[in-house]
Amino acid sequence: MIQLLNDISLSPISLSEQGKLLQLMKEIYPPVYSHLWMDKGEEYLTDIYSKENLKAEIMNPDVYYYFIQYKKETNGILKVITNENVPGANDNDMVKLQRIYISPALQGKGIGKQLIRWVEDAFCKEHSLPLWLEVMDSQEKAINFYEKQGFVKFNRFKFSSGRMKEEYRGMYRMIKSIN
Template identity: 25%
Template sequence: MKISIDKVTINDIQKLREIGRSTFYEAFANVNTEDDMKDYLEKSFSEEKLKTELNHKDSQFYFARVDGNVVAYLKINLGEAQNENIDNAVEIERIYVLKAFHGKKVAQVLYQKAIDIACEQGVRYMWLGVWEENHRALRFYEKNGFKAFGKHAFWLGKDEQTDLLMKKELAHSNELKTS
């Protein structure tokens, strides 16, 4: 299975909206109320919000494709786009993969893309927030060397949830290559 990575452009907004909504729903619908999911999906994946995010100079989106089909995506934030004020860092805001492609190294390929960008930027840290109940994602990030360093609130509809903040110090060498 060959995985290709493409930068998302404003012309891809409908495909981004579709993969964003699909992957988030697959990941969290069974552990949240229908109303909270509907509210979150409508607000977070509206065309207007995605256009704003895509046009932000410090945010980047990438699709992972298998056989030409989008199966996952990555969103990273630099500088002012980061959700927390962490100096000398790049934030992985989202890595979401369709369930049919879990365990097929798609997330690892997207993660490596994020590492490559962080190294190009010359930052010292990569960081992210992950829901404390998302055990699959926690295992993935721990396996890749991330350590918890704090928490913040994440609202899904009317439900306040807790994200663990995790970060990894980067060595900026070829040893970072995982693919």
């Protein structure tokens, strides 16, 4: 258990918790993202949070995957990948904030901001490694949040999934320099 603040902590996700992970994501993902998908994201969630996929992710020594607890309740996930570079960037060493999902009921409470600060401190600051992420270009609220945290748009690309509605496949890669 990693204590960030009195009310926020992180707990590493283990393979035995795959069912808990899938159930959590079926609760917190659809209210914000189901409109992007032809099937409301069901197949995406089942694939991404399958036992096989989780095993491959947590076996990678560069992957750090956590449940987010707020007031001792599990309310989200955080996944960080070290040694993961932005396609098209010249930097060889970067850190990717791959997944940060928090229950919609808790958004706006400063949890995301604290998590990003922790990722910067834990993975980026010692070697001044840039932090980057990918965000849907239709998610203005998320883009504005990341810009407030110091991220800037680096490039655009299209998410390649036949299950996602064509008009929502646009994404930005955003980078934050860490000093």
